[in-house]
Amino acid sequence: MQNFEFHNPTRVIFGVGQIASLAKHIPSDARVLMLYGGGSIKTNGTYDEVRAALAGHTVLEFAGIEPNPKYETLMQAVELIHREKIDFLLAVGGGSVVDGTKFVAAAAAYDGDAWDILKIGGKVIKAALPFGAVLTLPATGSEMNSASVISRAETQEKRAFMSPHVYPRFSVLDPAKTLTLPLRQVGNGVVDAFVHTTEQYLTYPANAPVQDRFAEGLLQTLVELGPQVLARPDDVEVRANIMWSATMALNGLIGVGVPQDWATHMIGHELTALFGLDHAQTLAIVLPGILQIRREAKRGKLLQYAERVWGLKNGTEDERIDAAIGNTRAFFEQMGVPTRLSGYGLGPEAIDATVAAVEAAGLTGLGEHRDITPADVRKALQLSL
Structure with missing residues (x-):
């Protein structure tokens, strides 16, 4: 740690x-x-x-x-x-x-x-x-x-x-x-909290079991309660636990003593600035692609994520990583947040504009290793066309 x-x-x-x-x-x-x-x-x-x-x-x-x-x-x-x-x-x-x-x-x-x-x-x-x-x-x-x-x-x-x-x-x-919120905003909130947690968790092992278990508990809670809040929108107890999960996801506690990523957020900010997408929508678009192109750098934590959050224990390492990334995308979709650029009426031209914006902002060393380039950003977004 x-x-x-x-x-x-x-x-x-x-x-x-x-x-x-x-x-x-x-x-x-x-x-x-x-x-x-x-x-x-x-x-x-x-x-x-x-x-x-x-x-x-x-x-x-x-x-x-x-x-x-x-x-x-x-x-x-x-x-x-x-x-x-x-x-x-x-x-x-x-x-x-x-x-x-x-x-x-x-x-x-x-x-x-x-x-x-x-x-x-x-x-x-x-x-x-x-x-x-x-x-x-x-x-x-x-x-x-x-x-x-x-x-x-x-x-x-x-x-x-x-x-x-x-x-x-x-x-x-x-x-x-929160009971009167449109379900679109509720779904956005769950995705936002989920990605806040993964940005501090899905990096590389740092011998920080306390932070890992806190993060995994938050992710499991959101996976469990996210669908419940959509099915029972009047349940104030479900709302309370989602509210507290979102607060705990980014109050600094789970991020102490561990490496942090934040590439998904930085890329997402450019998508919002260019196309007016909700913050959580951009995170849902970017994260699956980032996990895919960074699967080797994140292999240890992706396997841990696959087992501890999604219960994936069978198959090869690559099969488990693919399934974990697929489950992540499916969960965001289940929360009503599309994970493809096409879900927002955007195509390849949006990738060109976003990569240009990333370069203009000087975001040339993203991620926990500070080695994600604009070319990598393009690859990640192409996986979410």
């Missing part, structure tokens, strides 16, 4: 009805900006519950954060913060709203061109406004980590940053708030 430091300061407030406790976690004299997306929080009751919980606070609002939060939109929130002297932020929505709020929190405290945060990386961040989150869509794990991904419409770029300054102070996770 590799050396590591681990610290996660986010307080998780989990369970049905927990929104009512919000006021206890925000200073009473704070000027709060509530950030949210397209308005679904108003139809599912979350908006009213948050406003009621913060009745004694000064609360302003900023709506319209997109599913792939845009830099241009978020900078409008930064202007509002400066104008109204806001000193606490509250993200209410899914991972995109939380991601957007992280950027806003950092940009509002940054003395310079805010694009530096994404262009250069989170290391330029020296401070950020404090913020909390009320999560309504389990998927990204953004509610308990220090990462954010933002798109810039003007240049068709999608960039990520990390900083210890943008951990949420707290996150409220009420699984009942």
Whole structure:
């Protein structure tokens, strides 16, 4: 196992009805900006519950954060913060709203061109406004980590940053708030959490059995409960366990002391920026191909994955690896997330555009060994035509 430091300061407030406790976690004299997306929080009751919980606070609002939060939109929130002297932020929505709020929190405290945060990386961040989150869509794990991904419409770029300054102070996770989600978003969330886990697990053995077993448990839970949530969409207990699985998949715990990949995510970001696909859709397209072209570099962990997650013990090593990759693709399809470019009306031209974007972004050394080239990206995507 590799050396590591681990610290996660986010307080998780989990369970049905927990929104009512919000006021206890925000200073009473704070000027709060509530950030949210397209308005679904108003139809599912979350908006009213948050406003009621913060009745004694000064609360302003900023709506319209997109599913792939845009830099241009978020900078409008930064202007509002400066104008109204806001000193606490509250993200209410899914991972995109939380991601957007992280950027806003950092940009509002940054003395310079805010694009530096994404262009250069989170290391330029020296401070950020404090913020909390009320999560309504389990998927990204953004509610308990220090990462954010933002798109810039003007240049068709999608960039990520990390900083210890943008951990949420707290996150409220009420699984009942996920009951009204469209099943497409539920399926996306399961796939997102699954791939977050594999990015930290399907690399190479590092003698880290604790992290391996944690990761395998999450993957098995998602495989078990994913179909159940589609079959029983009103089961709040199933929703609760999927919600917690998504949080645990990317709060840093399973990634300590082990090598990490993230090639699938980096390629997927380019697909989203170019074609507007949902984040999870891009992951479902890219991951099977990446596993196939990297099967030798990942052989040990792929065989472990085949046996421990899918129960594949018979056949040759290559047959078990093929079956594990096939089962992964089939599971994503079962969750309603197509794994082929053709499933989104895209063809070979999309591969050319994505490879060009990967090259333009300087993504020439991806994966846990930093040796995946644009040519490899092309091969992986060709397997998902």
